Amino acid sequence: MSEAGEWEVYAVKYATSAERLRRDNFITPPDPHDGPMPIDYFVWAVTNGTRTFVVDTGFDAAEAEARGRTLLRTAAEGLATVGIDASKVEDVVITHLHYDHAGGHDQFPLARYHLQESEMHYATGRHMCSHAIAHPFTVDHVTDMVRRVFDGRVSFVDGERRLAPGLSVHLVGGHSMGLQVVRVRTRRGWVVLASDASHFYENMEAAAPFPIVFNVGDMVQGWETLKQLAETPAHIVPGHDPLVLQRYPAVSADLEGIAVRLDIEPKT
Numbered sequence: 001m002s003e004a005g006e007w008e009v010y011a012v013k014y015a016t017s018a019e020r021l022r023r024d025n026f027i028t029p030p031d032p033h034d035g036p037m038p039i040d041y042f043v044w045a046v047t048n049g050t051r052t053f054v055v056d057t058g059f060d061a062a063e064a065e066a067r068g069r070t071l072l073r074t075a076a077e078g079l080a081t082v083g084i085d086a087s088k089v090e091d092v093v094i095t096h097l098h099y100d101h102a103g104g105h106d107q108f109p110l111a112r113y114h115l116q117e118s119e120m121h122y123a124t125g126r127h128m129c130s131h132a133i134a135h136p137f138t139v140d141h142v143t144d145m146v147r148r149v150f151d152g153r154v155s156f157v158d159g160e161r162r163l164a165p166g167l168s169v170h171l172v173g174g175h176s177m178g179l180q181v182v183r184v185r186t187r188r189g190w191v192v193l194a195s196d197a198s199h200f201y202e203n204m205e206a207a208a209p210f211p212i213v214f215n216v217g218d219m220v221q222g223w224e225t226l227k228q229l230a231e232t233p234a235h236i237v238p239g240h241d242p243l244v245l246q247r248y249p250a251v252s253a254d255l256e257g258i259a260v261r262l263d264i265e266p267k268t
């Protein structure tokens, strides 16, 4: 059990895409030389031993096949490696409704979903008529969430909300209209799960936006919001960077390259 209001935070890798190139990850690459720049896919968990919040729900094998990604384990399998039983989780934060963050809802039968209202508007409104905007969404994920709304299992957020002592969500937008980030108090101070507010460390550090973007200005402002919310820039955890698994300590030796502790100081 941690101190009151201090949480343990985990990042669990569930998928990867090794073929990705640098030019896929920046509107304007920071340097003109193209080359491999693999991307990892994560779910996160915030727990104090009594309450557990899962952040995002990943995608399934069919989705991985359709989009040419490599699924390593489902979100539920990944969470099980750090001792979390998805079937018992009561709170899930959905940072945004893109396919890699909002699939697999049947893995969390008891969960209430915390989602920005603007993200639901976005995913069910006029912008989805455009393939350029809609392609990172999967319609079944969106309709699953609509069903959760009618089941009374969605808690809509408008801007920011404190979910528990030392845990809150904050609207950032930019990448997706209703993208929210998660701020968590830990033993090393305030950690921010940036999700796709910054896919890689390099997006925010080089001020180089990721190409999937609804509003570039909001994405750029979002990096400032991340800095304001985090204890230091080293407390901001990007959403897709393989470096996260190198910088943070593995949960245990057998989970090297799979699951790390974000509430413990990074190694570099």
Ligand SMILES: [Zn+2]
Pocket: 096, 098, 136, 175, 176, 196
């Ligand atoms: Zn996204």
Ligand SMILES: [Zn+2]
Pocket: 098, 100, 101, 196, 239, 240
């Ligand atoms: Zn993503």
